[in-house]
Amino acid sequence: MTGKKVIVLEFDLSDPTLSKKLGVTAEKGLSNYLMGEVTKDEIIIKAADHENMYIIPAGTLPDNPSELITSEKVPELLDYLAGELARGGWRLKAIHRLIVAQKQVGDSQ
Numbered sequence: 001m002t003g004k005k006v007i008v009l010e011f012d013l014s015d016p017t018l019s020k021k022l023g024v025t026a027e028k029g030l031s032n033y034l035m036g037e038v039t040k041d042e043i044i045i046k047a048a049d050h051e052n053m054y055i056i057p058a059g060t061l062p063d064n065p066s067e068l069i070t071s072e073k074v075p076e077l078l079d080y081l082a083g084e085l086a087r088g089g090w091r092l093k094a095i096h097r098l099i100v101a102q103k104q105v106g107d108s109q
Contacts, residue, residue, distance in 0.1 A: 005053075006052060009056045009077075010030060011030065011058070013058050013062055014065045016057065016058035019055055022050065023047060023048040027059075029043050029058050030043060030059050031062045031065070031068055034062075034068040034069075034071050035062065040080055043057070
């Protein structure tokens with residue numbers, strides 16, 4: 001690895017698998033933030049097996065994933081993360097890459 005820090009957002013709110021593959025177990029995540037149950041900082045988790053990787057897991061599976069993804073809180077979260085990236089702020093000190101993970105319609109896995 002190049003030593004750059006990465007944050008991955010797991011946007012598959014109907015059948016999330018990425019966080020499990022990265023060794024992250026979290027009861028709260030993106031869906032919980034979008035529903036107003038937790039703050040931004042509460043959902044950013046360090047991936048156990050990857051020194052410079054952080055993830056925002058999907059969280060609790062909601063009844064309305066497509067509605068949550070289109071909520072006003074999504075651009076707010078992305079703006080927050082982009083701002084932290086530009087400033088080199090937050091607890092990562094610097095986020096070098098922001099990755100949004102979502103399965104395409106028809107993907108089997």
